[in-house]
Amino acid sequence: MIHLPHLVVDLGLILGAAGIITLLFKKLKQPLVLGYILAGLLVGPHFTLFPTISDIENVKVWAEIGVIFLLFSLGLEFSFKKLVKVGGSAGISAVVEVIVMLFLGYVTGQIMGWSTMDSIFLGGILSISSTTIIIRAFEELGVKNQAFARLVFGILVVEDLVAILLLVLLSTLAISQQFAGGEMAWSVGKLSFFLILWFLAGIFLIPTFLKKTKKLMSNETLLIVSLGLCLCMVILATKVGFSPALGAFIMGSILAETTSAEKIEHLTQGVKDLFGAIFFVSVGMLIEPQMLLTYAGPIAILIVVTIVGKTFSTGLGALLSGQSLKQSLQAGMSLAQIGEFSFIIATLGMTLKVTSDFLYPIAVAVSALTTFTTPYMIRYAEPFYNWVEKRLPNRWKRKLVRYSSGTQTIHKENDWRDMLQSYGIHVVVFSVILIAIIVLSSNFLAPFIAKHITNGMTGTVITSVITFAIMAPFLWALSLRPVNKQARGKIWLNKLHRAPLLMLDISRIVFAIFFIGFFLDRFYSTKTAIIVSALIALALLLLNKRLQKLYNQIEERFMLNLNAREIQAAKKAHHNITPWDAHLTTFTVPAESDAVGRTLIEMQLREKFGANVAMIERGNLVIMPPSRDERLFPGDRISVISTDDQLPAIQNFLEVPVASQKVGAPKEDITLEHFKVTDRSPLLGKTIRESGVRETTQGLIVGIERRGHRLLNPESTFIFEEGDHVWIVGSKAKIKQLTRNDVDPGKEKPVTATT
Incomplete structure (x- = not known):
């Protein structure tokens, strides 16, 4: 008889x-996640009416x-650039949630008479929501493209990063019984170092690799390569002490910036569905009915x-x-549940033998039962909001709208703030790159040369030359x-x-x-390192x-x-307008250009030159594709789709100075009012x-808020209309004259922001 x-x-039982x-559940129109968990309960070791899984560890x-x-x-679905847009909101929301839930978990544990360490770990367990459960619930309910869903995904990513720090903190507390601030820092x-390094290296290498091998990539090959890259990043993340899930997410975010992202997402859909189903079934298998009865009271309290x-x-x-x-x-x-990271935290306490035996089963039970409630919480969130909104006093609603609007209104331009922010990013990014090169050289290049080429001083010199050849452009x-x-130019005007x-x-x-001296000091004496540093x-x-x-x-x-x-999306959007020999060219809009302050429709680049603006880069903001009403500002980088014959005319148009500007005339005090x-x-x-505002004030109305709508x-x-809040950029003296009658005495004062 053949042995199976x-x-x-077990796999047959799970999938069957x-x-x-x-x-x-499809017939009953219920979320499939709940069906998977119920299936896991039925084939698990604690329910003997049906055939039972024999090897839970493999599952x-x-x-x-x-x-x-x-x-x-x-x-793949939410790249780093998309997450950055909700980064501030997601970060604040996640930090507030984690702090509050850590406190509530600890207090609840103490009230129930648990030990201090059980209470601390309970706080960690309750603070992290389930990414996998929410993703699946959003997909099944068809809400993953709604505005709140993007915020939720941003919060989940921040939570996953916080969970890694929690693991370190809880491990330190468990071993030393005291808080180690240095370890946390x-x-x-x-x-932070590895996130920056992986993103920079990934964006530089992987899209180029996929582009070079595009002709060789069949669907089968692309699927294998994509999953291979994912698992390689998982291994790398694990090697440096992070979770496999974080490594998978980072690789997905890198591939999301490539032109093959949609195709990769489609090809991996089946793999994700298969193993995702196994995951949720395994959650159901961990539910122990007897444990639910024994600790029914604490479980009910923790669910609430x-x-x-x-x-x-x-x-x-x-x-x-x-x-x-x-x-x-x-x-x-949407985030009212706990999941896979909670299991990891509970397992940590059990492995280190600092928590009671009942904590892990309770965490699994709370996770499973809150998983059942998650789809309903998401589905009834909007009706619950409508119920709350009807009962809120109008005064509270106005304050909430005003606060929400106030956090997103136009802020004054601060050149020093922009300069210091750019300086900080610049130094951090290149420091990460240089440290990575030095570490790789010391730990891999130097041993390789010593073992396979030559050792001693000759090998050290060869290592130094190769390393500095790689470091040179980044040092520059x-x-x-x-x-x-x-x-910098604006700040320099002030002596x-x-x-x-x-x-x-x-x-x-x-x-x-x-950084030069730091590297040389690893191989040479301090005196030699100083001399060579000066020469380099x-x-x-x-x-x-x-360089x-x-x-x-x-x-x-x-870039x-x-x-x-x-860029590919922009080309597709304009492929019926421009000739086939057109290509993408980037221009920087000079401060004195006649295009400054004008909308794209006012400039009529398409009508005059047959060209189309595909993208506008304004600092860290990328507008892709811009609308016809988008205005140009000094320093904007615009990507134009045009032919070589059209380029000279477009360049001449953008670089023509404003006709009314007189050389040597005193500069106006331009402000945002x-x-x-x-x-x-x-x-x-x-x-x-x-109103003639533009003509009388030489100003531009850039924003209006009416009853909370911006x-x-x-x-x-x-x-x-009466009550409109207006933001205008222009001559300070002329705007002040215009706004003299617009200020409600004792209530409103113009907000000035000198630019």
């Missing part, structure tokens, strides 16, 4: 039970693979604490970050590459601010010399132009890879065009 491995029998139960391994592919799929720094506490804490965090009441409630009710960029020319600017420049050079710094100055050219090529490839997906239209305003009842770059046909 237990793993095959899951298939039958989910068909039933757990498959379930871990399911988590990896689910997180990989999430990364090291973990945060290590996590989880649902109420997470809804309140996440909603509060979202409100504090400036989200509307509706989105805050929807996000809070760190020390000599201009940072935020626009903000009092030139000294701090020069200090920033000098500090960058010092950083570069430090001199060489960087002498090779300035060559600049090399670095620009590296940066150009990185092209980063924006490849958007805010005022409220009152019943005495001369603007009341007029359109923007009829409108950026309003049409010239917009009619002013």
